[in-house]
Structures are given as C-alpha cells and as structure tokens.
Amino acid sequence: MSPAKGNFVSVNHQYLYRMLRTTLVFFILLTTQFLSAQGQISGRVCDKKGNPVPGANVYIDKSYDGASTDANGTFNFKSNTSGKQTLVVSCIGFVTTKLSKDVKEMQNLQIRLKESVNSLNAVMITAGTFSAGDNTKISVLKPLDVVTTAGAAGNYIAAFKTLPGTATVGESGELFIRGGNSYESQTFIDGMRVFKPYTASAKNNPSRARYSPMLFKGTTFSTGGYSAEYGQALSGVLLLDTKDTPIEESSEISIMSVGAGFGQVIKKEKDALTVNASYTNLAPYNKLNASKQEWEKLPEKISGEAVYRHQFNKGLLKFYTAYHHTQFHILQKDIDYLEKLSYNTKEKDLYFNTSYNGSISETCLLKAGASYSNNHNKEKIDSISISNKEKNGHVKFKLKHIPNENIKLSMGAEYFFTVANKTISLSNSAWEQNYNLKNQLAAIFTESNILFTKNTALTVGLRGEYADYSESFHLSPRISVGQKVSEHGQLSFAWGEFYQLPQNRNLQLSQSLKEEKSQHYLFNYHYNNDKRILRAELYYKKYADLMKYEMIDNSSPSNFNNTGSGYARGLDLYWKDEKTFKNFEYWISYSYLDTERDDKDFPEKAASNFSNKHNLSIVGKYWVEKLRSLIGISYNFASGRPYNDPNSDKFMSKKTKSYTNLSLNWSWLISQQTIFYCSATNILGHNNIYNYDYSNKPNSEGQYNRQAIPPDTKHFFFAGLFITISKNKNKNQLKNL
Amino acid sequence: MKKIVLFILLISSQILISSAQNSYEKGMSQALQLWGNTKPMEAIALFERIASNEKENWLPNYYIGLISATQVLSGREKEQASALLEQAQESLNKAKKQSSNNSELFCLQALINTAWVTLDQMNNGQKLSASIMKDYRTAIQLDTNNPRPLYLLAEYQINMAKLFGQDTKPFYEMIQSSLKKFDNFKAPSAFYPRWGRNRAEQLLIGKNAN
Numbered sequence: 001m002s003p004a005k006g007n008f009v010s011v012n013h014q015y016l017y018r019m020l021r022t023t024l025v026f027f028i029l030l031t032t033q034f035l036s037a038q039g040q041i042s043g044r045v046c047d048k049k050g051n052p053v054p055g056a057n058v059y060i061d062k063s064y065d066g067a068s069t070d071a072n073g074t075f076n077f078k079s080n081t082s083g084k085q086t087l088v089v090s091c092i093g094f095v096t097t098k099l100s101k102d103v104k105e106m107q108n109l110q111i112r113l114k115e116s117v118n119s120l121n122a123v124m125i126t127a128g129t130f131s132a133g134d135n136t137k138i139s140v141l142k143p144l145d146v147v148t149t150a151g152a153a154g155n156y157i158a159a160f161k162t163l164p165g166t167a168t169v170g171e172s173g174e175l176f177i178r179g180g181n182s183y184e185s186q187t188f189i190d191g192m193r194v195f196k197p198y199t200a201s202a203k204n205n206p207s208r209a210r211y212s213p214m215l216f217k218g219t220t221f222s223t224g225g226y227s228a229e230y231g232q233a234l235s236g237v238l239l240l241d242t243k244d245t246p247i248e249e250s251s252e253i254s255i256m257s258v259g260a261g262f263g264q265v266i267k268k269e270k271d272a273l274t275v276n277a278s279y280t281n282l283a284p285y286n287k288l289n290a291s292k293q294e295w296e297k298l299p300e301k302i303s304g305e306a307v308y309r310h311q312f313n314k315g316l317l318k319f320y321t322a323y324h325h326t327q328f329h330i331l332q333k334d335i336d337y338l339e340k341l342s343y344n345t346k347e348k349d350l351y352f353n354t355s356y357n358g359s360i361s362e363t364c365l366l367k368a369g370a371s372y373s374n375n376h377n378k379e380k381i382d383s384i385s386i387s388n389k390e391k392n393g394h395v396k397f398k399l400k401h402i403p404n405e406n407i408k409l410s411m412g413a414e415y416f417f418t419v420a421n422k423t424i425s426l427s428n429s430a431w432e433q434n435y436n437l438k439n440q441l442a443a444i445f446t447e448s449n450i451l452f453t454k455n456t457a458l459t460v461g462l463r464g465e466y467a468d469y470s471e472s473f474h475l476s477p478r479i480s481v482g483q484k485v486s487e488h489g490q491l492s493f494a495w496g497e498f499y500q501l502p503q504n505r506n507l508q509l510s511q512s513l514k515e516e517k518s519q520h521y522l523f524n525y526h527y528n529n530d531k532r533i534l535r536a537e538l539y540y541k542k543y544a545d546l547m548k549y550e551m552i553d554n555s556s557p558s559n560f561n562n563t564g565s566g567y568a569r570g571l572d573l574y575w576k577d578e579k580t581f582k583n584f585e586y587w588i589s590y591s592y593l594d595t596e597r598d599d600k601d602f603p604e605k606a607a608s609n610f611s612n613k614h615n616l617s618i619v620g621k622y623w624v625e626k627l628r629s630l631i632g633i634s635y636n637f638a639s640g641r642p643y644n645d646p647n648s649d650k651f652m653s654k655k656t657k658s659y660t661n662l663s664l665n666w667s668w669l670i671s672q673q674t675i676f677y678c679s680a681t682n683i684l685g686h687n688n689i690y691n692y693d694y695s696n697k698p699n700s701e702g703q704y705n706r707q708a709i710p711p712d713t714k715h716f717f718f719a720g721l722f723i724t725i726s727k728n729k730n731k732n733q734l735k736n737l
Numbered sequence: 738m739k740k741i742v743l744f745i746l747l748i749s750s751q752i753l754i755s756s757a758q759n760s761y762e763k764g765m766s767q768a769l770q771l772w773g774n775t776k777p778m779e780a781i782a783l784f785e786r787i788a789s790n791e792k793e794n795w796l797p798n799y800y801i802g803l804i805s806a807t808q809v810l811s812g813r814e815k816e817q818a819s820a821l822l823e824q825a826q827e828s829l830n831k832a833k834k835q836s837s838n839n840s841e842l843f844c845l846q847a848l849i850n851t852a853w854v855t856l857d858q859m860n861n862g863q864k865l866s867a868s869i870m871k872d873y874r875t876a877i878q879l880d881t882n883n884p885r886p887l888y889l890l891a892e893y894q895i896n897m898a899k900l901f902g903q904d905t906k907p908f909y910e911m912i913q914s915s916l917k918k919f920d921n922f923k924a925p926s927a928f929y930p931r932w933g934r935n936r937a938e939q940l941l942i943g944k945n946a947n
Contacts, residue, residue: 063790142859
C-alpha cells in the first residue's frame with residue numbers, strides 16, 4: 001500500500017464519516033418531520049339527503065395527496081402536509097366544495113356536497129314553451145327537423161304546425177295559436193321584431209314563411225306565458241336565432257322543382273359573410289301538376305339574403321339583410337260576381353336586422369339591436385288599385401346581470417315605429433282614397449329568474465308599454481314557476497297579461513281603437529328521460545277589449561270599438577320517442593281546444609272560424625343506413641272548423657268536414673356534398689275542403705249561395721338537389737403528407 | 738460546521754426539488770397506470786389533483802379531456818355521457834389557456850366533437866363534421882410531425898367514405914404515412930401524448946381483412 005494511497009483512503013474515510021453524519025442528521029430531521037406530518041385524512045362524502053357519493057375526488061389543494069371515495073362515500077389517505085390546508089372535494093354533478101382546516105383535524109370529516117345546477121339537471125320553466133335547438137333538455141324539435149319533417153318542405157312555420165297548440169287553417173299558411181288569430185303571434189330574429197314574416201299570397205292560397213330555415217340554429221316557439229321581453233303579441237311568439245360564425249368557406253347550389261338557389265360563405269379570421277340568392281317560379285311545375293285555379297302568372301319569387309358576422313374579443317355582431325320580390329296574377333271566382341276577378345299582386349320587402357351580443361364583465365351581458373322593414377304591396381283587383389306601403393323599425397337594448405348561477409336579472413328598453421300608407425284608386429277615374437297611420441311605441445321590461453334550488457325556479461317579469469296611437473300606458477306582469485317533482489318530471493305554472501294593438505289596417509280606419517288584452521293561465525307537466533319527452537299542458541286564455549265593428553252594406557266596417565271579449569281553453573299533449581325503435585323517431589301531438597269569441601262583426605259570442613276542436617299530428621322519421629336515407633311520414637287530422645251559414649238561424653253553427661293529410665318525404669344523402677330531397681302531400685287523396693265563402697246577398701229564392709275553398713292542388717310534389725361545395729384549402733395538400 | 742450547514746441546505750433543497758419533480762412524475766405515471774388498468778375515473782381524479790398543482794402545465798388537463806372523451810367514444814359510458822363530454826370540454830378549455838396553438842389540443846377538440854356525433858349521429862353529425870375535419874387539419878398544420886391527427890382524420894374520413902360507398906384508398910395511404918411519423922416521433926417531454934400507433938396499425942389490418 002503506497003502512502004499516497006493510504007492518504008487517499010484516510011481522506012476518503014474522513015469524507016465518508018462526515019457524509020454519514022450529515023445524512024444521519026438529515027434523515028433524523030426528515031423522518032421526524034415525516035412522522036409529525038404524515039397525517040391521516042379520512043371522512044365520508046354524501047349528498048344533501050345523506051346518500052353516499054362514490055367516485056368523488058378528495059385531495060389537499062396544491063399537493064398530490066388525495067383519493068377517490070369508495071362505494072360508501074368514504075375516503076382515507078395520508079398526507080405529509082402540515083398546518084392549515086385546503087381540502088378540495090369534487091365530483092361530476094356536484095358543486096366543488098373546499099374546506100380549510102388544520103390537517104390534524106381532517107379526520108372523520110362529514111362532507112355534504114351540493115348538487116350543481118346546470119342545464120342538465122335543473123328545473124326549467126317549460127310552460128308554453130317549445131324549444132328547437134341544441135339544448136337537449138327542453139328541445140322538442142332539432143334544427144334539422146324543420147327540413148326533414150314530411151309536409152314542411154323547408155317552411156319552418158309548417159314544421160311548428162306539427163306541435164300541439166296550433167290550428168289547421170289550410171288556406172292561410174300562418175300560425176293560429178290556441179284559438180288566437182294569426183296576427184296575435186309575433187316573430188323575432190335574434191331578438192328583433194320581424195314585421196312581415198309571411199310572403200304575399202293569393203286569396204285562399206297559403207303563404208309561406210319568408211325566411212330560409214337554413215339561416216337559423218335554433219328556434220323557440222311559445223304558445224303562451226312568454227317573457228316580459230316580448231310584447232304586442234296576444235297569443236304566441238316565435239323566436240329565431242341566426243347561426244353564428246360558419247366553420248369554413250363553402251358554396252351551396254340548389255336545384256328544385258320550383259326554382260334554384262345559390263349561396264356563398266366567405267370567411268376570414270374574425271369576419272364571415274354569407275350570401276344567398278334564390279329564384280322560384282311555379283309555372284313549370286304547374287304544367288306537370290295543374291292548379292285548379294286560373295293563373296295568368298304563377299307565383300314568382302326572387303329573393304336575396306346576406307348575413308355578416310364579426311367576432312369581437314367580447315362579443316358577436318350580426319348583420320342580416322333580406323330582399324324579397326313576389327309577383328303573381330290570378331283570376332278567381334268570387335261568389336258575388338259572375339265573372340272571375342283578376343288579382344294582380346307585386347310585393348317588395350326589404351328587411352335589415354342587426355344585433356350585438358357581448359359581455360361587459362364576467363357577470364354582465366349586453367344585447368343591443370335594431371331592425372327595419374320596408375314593405376310595398378301593390379294589388380290590382382280588376383280596375384281597383386291598392387297600394388300598401390309600410391315602414392317599421394325596432395331598436396332594443398338589454399342588460400343581463402348574472403351574479404351567480406342561481407340568479408339572472410335582466411332589464412331593457414325598446415322602441416318601435418310604424419308608418420303605413422294605403423292608397424286605393426281606380427284606373428279610369430281620378431277617385432283616390434288614402435289611409436295613413438303613424439305610430440310609435442316605447443317599452444321597458446325587467447325580469448328576474450331565480451333558482452331557489454335545482455328543484456324550484458321562479459321567473460317574475462314586468463313590462464310597461466306606451467303607445468303613441470292610443471296615448472295609453474299598460475303594465476303587463478308575468479310570473480312563472482317551475483317545480484321538479486321527480487328525477488325526470490317537472491311541473492310549471494305560468495300567468496301573464498298581454499296587450500296588443502289591432503292590426504295596422506284597422507288602425508288606419510279608426511282613431512278610437514285601443515289595445516286588445518289577453519290573460520294566460522298555463523299549467524304544464526314535462527317529463528324528459530333518455531330520449532323520451534312527454535308534455536301535457538292545460539291552459540286558459542281570457543280575452544278582453546277585443547276590437548269590434550259594424551259592417552255597413554256587408555263591405556265597409558265602421559263604428560270601431562273595443563267591447564269584444566272571448567276565451568280559449570284546452571289541453572295540449574305531446575309525446576316524442578327516439579328510443580323505443582332503432583333508427584326511428586316519432587312524435588305525436590294532440591290539442592283539444594274550446595274557444596268562443598265576440599269580436600269583429602260577430603253578433604254574439606261564438607266559436608271562431610280558425611279553430612278546430614281536435615287537432616292531431618303524428619310525425620315519424622326512419623333512418624335507413626344502407627340507403628343513407630331519412631324517410632319521413634306525417635299524418636295530420638283536424639276536426640271541422642265552424643263557419644257561418646247565413647241560411648241558418650244560428651250564428652256559426654255549421655262545421656266543415658274534418659281535414660286529413662298524409663305526407664311522405666325522402667332525404668337521400670348521395671354524398672357528403674349532395675342531398676336529394678323529395679316530398680308529396682295528401683298521399684291518400686283525401687278531398688279536403690278548408691272553408692266556404694257565402695254570397696253577401698240572397699239569390700232569387702232567398703237562399704245565400706256558397707262556394708267551397710279547396711286546396712289549390714290535391715297533391716303537392718317537391719323535389720330538390722342540394723349541393724354544398726366546401727372550399728377546403730388543405731384538401732389537396734393532405735395527399736402529399 | 739458552516740460548510741456542513743451549507744451542504745445540508747444544498748442537499749435538502751435538491752432533494753425537495755427532486756421530490757417535487759418525483760411526485761409530479763410519480764403522479765403522472767400512477768394516473769396513466771390507473772387508466773391502463775381500466776380505472777378511468779380514478780385516473781381522472783388523480784389528474785385533477787395533479788392539475789391543481791401544475792398551473793402552467795397543459796398535460797394533466799389534456800389527459801382529463803382525453804380519458805373523458807374516450808370513455809364516451811368507446812361506448813362504456815352512456816348515462817353520464819353528456820356530463821363527461823362537458824367535463825372534457827372544460828378541461829380542454831383550461832389546457833388551451835395553458836398552451837396555445839397546440840396540435841394535440843386541436844386533436845382532442847376533434848375527438849370530443851366526434852364523441853358528440855356518436856351520441857346523436859343524425860343531428861350532431863351534420864352540425865359538427867365540418868369542424869371536426871377542420872380541427873384535424875389545423876392539428877396537422879401546427880405540427881407536421883404529429884402522427885395522431887393524420888391517422889384520426891383518415892379514420893374519420895374512412896367511416897364517412899364507407900357510409901357513402903366511396904374510395905377509401907387515399908385515407909389508408911394517410912395512415913401509412915402516419916405510421917412513418919410514429920416511427921420518427923420524439924416526444925418533446927415526459928408524459929407527452931404517445932398513443933395511437935396500435936389503433937393506426939389495427940386500421941390497416943382491418944383494411945387488409947376486408
């Protein structure tokens with residue numbers, strides 16, 4: 001052994017010794033620390049009722065110490081933290097709970113978790129409301145249903161007619177809700193009023209919804225008891241929400257049996273523009289399936305729409321504009337004239353709608369918007385020209401404050417204006433008559449939604465409205481309550497007061513009219529479990545101050561007043577099932593309606609012409625995977641509508657025969673880009689009669705003659721090819737990867 | 738003596754650092770193991786605990802989202818499917834804040850949306866298909882070496898093509914090239930996603946079996 005080496009060893013020894021001592025001290029230090037800190041943390045997690053919550057995550061915040069609870073809700077783990085710490089308990093479906101305590105005291109803890117309140121489990125007030133959209137909880141229709149429901153053929157109004165609470169009034173095409181006339185419902189796009197929701201149509205020919213269903217991501221259809229945000233509607237509101245920013249650039253082409261359309265989506269980082277143009281003309285179609293009526297010019301429609309969206313950091317701006325030009329010329333038999341009357345109509349409609357939706361702070365949301373409509377309808381009936389010009393505007397601001405997940409407060413103000421001019425003139429004389437109307441309306445509204453627990457919710461709203469025309473101010477209170485009665489079932493009750501001015505064409509004839517009024521009482525049961533929905537709603541609607549007038553010479557109304565009244569009561573049932581049969585979903589709607597009104601020129605209270613006592617809709621859709629096809633079927637039955645036979649002593653005592661219709665449709669996905677769609681109505685060939693027109697004067701035998709109003713054609717067929725070409729810039733690059 | 742104190746301080750601080758690192762690594766490996774041992778809920782719970790420590794690290798949140806989405810995609814969770822996917826989206830949103838323009842996160846977004854499609858093919862398919870494909874494409878663009886979005890996009894398109902009776906060949910070529918990328922893939926950090934290779938290979942075997 002060399003001294004050098006020995007020296008090294010001794011040095012090494014020394015080093016080792018020192019090392020040993022240090023580690024020893026260190027270990028002692030460490031272990032004592034460990035011993036003092038390695039505390040046991042234990043306890044049990046349960047829900048409000050004391051039932052164990054298994055699988056909850058229990059841990060010390062900012063440490064890795066923790067465990068999941070077992071089937072009994074108990075947990076037990078060690079932690080080497082010390083002093084005051086925060087224990088976190090989290091579990092899906094519950095509010096995350098935190099507990100600050102000294103670790104030593106974290107033993108045998110009893111932790112009660114509060115169930116979290118979210119759209120999946122909380123009570124939702126469903127009285128009166130049908131929602132079609134992404135919210136699976138209360139949605140009764142999916143956005144796609146509007147297009148794929150047999151008989152609807154892309155007309156969203158027709159799709160809503162398969163829901164309970166709507167009447168079957170075939171010759172109109174408009175929505176008649178719970179014994180209410182069609183003007184008693186209002187349509188809103190992104191919260192802003194739509195003033196002319198239906199396109200012009202010939203007398204006794206159904207009109208269609210003006211706007212393309214493809215524009216909307218969701219719709220809410222309310223048959224009563226709606227929010228204080230919406231006014232000037234006695235019976236119902238239809239809320240349409242336009243789609244948000246599109247995902248990618250694309251072009252759309254549609255070729256239909258009744259026309260063609262083209263659409264283009266242009267997208268930049270934060271901006272997106274969608275433009276659509278369409279042209280429909282029923283003339284070529286009429287050659288294949290001839291109309292019963294005599295058309296000089298079949299309906300021709302040119303329309304263009306554009307949507308621009310800009311994404312701000314804290315909000316989304318949408319700008320929507322649409323232009324529609326409709327034209328037709330028809331020769332129609334009128335019971336009081338020997339020769340057919342010539343109706344030549346041109347309608348131009350321009351509509352703007354802009355809205356901003358954004359957040360001001362974490363808990364505050366702002367919504368602002370404006371809409372403007374300019375409609376010009378020129379009608380020539382033989383030598384009489386009627387020109388109807390209407391300009392309408394709407395501005396709205398709304399603030400929403402959400403201090404926590406249980407409370408939503410909103411308030412807002414809105415302003416409407418109307419300028420309507422009607423001119424009637426004769427082509428071969430200087431005679432001319434003008435009817436003008438100017439009206440402004442201002443309103444404020446406030447609403448509070450309070451969720452007491454996830455089982456009980458309350459909405460209280462108040463709306464104040466001042467109308468320039470009637471120089472009157474009205475307060476409409478609205479209340480609704482929701483209570484969960486079982487895991488999947490809930491009861492709602494709603495009450496509210498609603499005011500609406502009569503239609504512009506009546507306001508033009510009188511200066512003394514005032515608001516009509518209705519009161520709704522709704523009682524609703526809603527059950528939703530695993531793709532099955534059951535709804536039952538009892539309602540009572542009371543009308544007051546309805547417009548009345550006297551008919552002079554059976555043609556011109558006069559002596560307008562608001563002494564009318566009425567009621568509507570009934571039961572609406574809805575059942576939807578997407579579960580029982582594979583690839584098959586169906587829904588059944590039934591409405592029972594009992595209604596009487598004394599309005600317009602009614603001599604007494606009587607059932608109205610636009611009410612069916614029984615209404616039944618059955619809609620089914622079957623997905624055939626092999627054919628990539630969705631086959632739809634819908635059946636509609638409506639009991640007869642009351643009409644007045646002047647030959648009878650009793651007013652409104654007759655009823656039309658019942659109406660039935662069975663429609664079929666087929667949507668075929670040819671490829672990802674191409675869809676073929678076709679549909680046919682009245683497969684069974686039922687001879688439906690919508691209504692009767694009676695002569696104003698009795699014939700030589702003292703009898704009043706009549707003529708039936710049947711559908712224009714027995715069947716309606718539709719076929720279309722819809723092609724989407726997405727502009728995918730990466731598509732070709734992909735193959736090179 | 739001074740030196741000893743200094744030494745102890747040095748060592749102990751190092752041990753503390755390494756023990757902190759260890760508990761992250763230990764936690765992550767344990768969580769991944771739990772997932773591997775078909776205890777996904779426990780794995781999610783552990784990842785949640787890790788996420789509460791790792792405020793800057795996107796990986797724990799990424800795995801919470803991934804496990805939740807695959808639970809639904811595999812059809813194992815029916816009752817809680819919507820709640821799980823909402824949890825997945827929430828975790829993904831947190832991860833996106835921790836790491837922007839991350840190819841793996843775009844991949845996860847597409848997976849979550851695919852899970853929504855499996856829940857309601859007819860309605861969600863039409864609504865989400867375009868954005869699923871777009872997210873995969875963005876994921877490929879953000880990291881051309883990432884093999885996952887390539888084979889996932891191919892798988893999605895194969896299913897579509899099969900439904901429409903179209904040629905699937907170009908998509909199998911995409912899977913082939915994804916396998917090459919799997920070979921060359923070097924995870925930039927520990928616990929970085931590495932999954933997918935088996936599935937890609939299975940898809941190719943499935944093709945040959947047909």
